[in-house]
Amino acid sequence: MRRIDALRVLAGQTADLPVVVTCAASSRELAAVADRPNHLYLLDSMGLAGSVATGIALGLADTGVPKVIAVEGDGSLLMNPNVLPTGGFLRPEKLVMVLLDNAVYGATANLPTYAEDIDLGLLAEASGWAVHRAAEPEELVAALALSLEIPGPSLVHVHIEAGNATDVPKLLEDPVVIGRRFRDWLGARIATAVEVLA
Ligand SMILES: [Mg+2]
Known part of the structure; x- marks a missing residue:
């Protein structure tokens, strides 16, 4: 499964949920989807x-x-692996990480990451996260659906092929604009949820 195929599955199941996406190809390809x-x-x-x-x-x-939903890459998670014990300690029930x-840095000529030898899913399990694994789109559909049902923190460990989708434009929007757009959406989403609860 390519990254963009995984992101298509993700986009299909998260249309009304906040999704925080790591930089570079993951953001670019999700925006293209x-x-x-x-x-x-x-x-x-x-x-x-x-x-x-x-x-x-x-x-x-x-x-x-x-x-x-947090969408992370292996290189990105390895830059801040502390997020795993932090999640295990604070136990945010609403947190799902995909x-x-x-096992490579997609933005730097596919240089290998430590994930070549270190199982980041096991690291999450050792930190107290519920972990589900997927390598095919249909497995990802099921793993993500399950993670959305159970109390977090939960991790969907998705094995994808190395390489980036071609013909995907760079994402050049101002981060301030992206942040404001997201904040406005989340505020409205919370208000809608309150109305439903009432
Ligand atoms: Mg990677």
Whole structure:
């Protein structure tokens, strides 16, 4: 499964959920699949998708918004692996991380990452996360659906092929605009959830 195939599955199951996406090809390819205001693209902020999503998950605890999704790459997660024990310690029930693991840095000529030898899913399990694994689109559909049902933190460890989708344009939007668009969407989403609960 290619990264963009995994992102197509993800976009199909997260249209009304906040999605925080790591930088470079992951953001670019998700925007090419579906550019929606519920996507927070962390341009140039490598390693922070899990941390930002952890904060959002804690902030959403008393709202009707059921989950927040962090989309990480293996290189990005290895830049800030502390997010795993932090999640295991704080136990944000609404946190789901989708790890797109190809064991290489996609932005730098596919240089290998430590994920070549280190199983990041096991690292998450050791930190107290529920972990589901997927390598094919139909497995990802099931793993993601399950992770959206159970209390977090949960990790969907997705094994993808190395390489980036071709003919995907660079994502050059101003991060301030992306952040404002996401914040406005999330505020409206919380308000809608409150109305449903009422
Ligand atoms: Mg990678």
